[in-house]
Amino acid sequence: MGVAMSKTNIVVLVSGGGTNLQALIDAEKRGELGNGEITCVISSKEGAYALTRAEENNIKTRTLIRKDFSDIASYSKAMKALLIEEQADLIVYAGFMTILDENVCDTFKNKMINVHPALIPSFCGKGFYGLHVHECALEKGVKVSGATVHFVTPECDAGPIILQKAVEVRQGDTPETLQQRIMEEAEWNILPEAVKLF
Numbered sequence: 767m768g769v770a771m772s773k774t775n776i777v778v779l780v781s782g783g784g785t786n787l788q789a790l791i792d793a794e795k796r797g798e799l800g801n802g803e804i805t806c807v808i809s810s811k812e813g814a815y816a817l818t819r820a821e822e823n824n825i826k827t828r829t830l831i832r833k834d835f836s837d838i839a840s841y842s843k844a845m846k847a848l849l850i851e852e853q854a855d856l857i858v859y860a861g862f863m864t865i866l867d868e869n870v871c872d873t874f875k876n877k878m879i880n881v882h883p884a885l886i887p888s889f890c891g892k893g894f895y896g897l898h899v900h901e902c903a904l905e906k907g908v909k910v911s912g913a914t915v916h917f918v919t920p921e922c923d924a925g926p927i928i929l930q931k932a933v934e935v936r937q938g939d940t941p942e943t944l945q946q947r948i949m950e951e952a953e954w955n956i957l958p959e960a961v962k963l964f
């Protein structure tokens with residue numbers, strides 16, 4: 767008789783379209799998240815399409831709107847309470863555009879991971895998010911960019927790196943085409959892979 771493997775509650779934090787969330791959902795369906803199960807999706811923005819993706823897959827959703835809070839400390843406190851309530855074992859930032867403070871980072875130390883759309887330490891840190899990251903990469907003229915999955919620490923994009931994947935920049939790329947290629951070739955692969963390793 768085998769010993770039952772206890773499941774890992776994965777809470778995914780989102781703010782936007784949720785294509786990385788979708789990659790995680792698809793990986794879980796294929797049995798590729800190990801003992802991980804996405805138990806809740808929390809959005810910092812009302813009406814984020816990521817919430818629709820979660821609902822369509824019968825995953826519990828919650829919304830904690832960043833702009834309802836005056837500062838990061840009060841938002842982090844509320845988020846910490848939600849994460850404890852949801853019994854989160856692993857917290858995945860999947861296009862989550864808000865910084866949480868040390869109150870959360872220390873409570874869930876080594877249990878929070880983020881996907882960043884560049885090869886850290888390039889094009890990262892405060893202000894580098896979404897399409898802007900790719901605008902900066904193209905402005906700089908780099909020939910290779912990519913994505914990074916790393917542990918979240920109070921310092922933005924500075925936690926230990928778990929996985930990286932390089933993606934070529936092509937002549938004529940726009941921020942949008944580069945973003946799309948980096949998502950397809952890197953983010954949607956290394957994020958589920960990192961969750962599985964966890």
Ligand code: GAR
Pocket residue numbers: 781782783784785786787816860861862863881882883894895896899949953
């Ligand atoms: C992704 O490219 C993700 O790496 C990036 O935002 C996009 C969200 O897309 N995250 C950051 O820039 C965080 N610093 P999604 O909502 O479709 O997953």
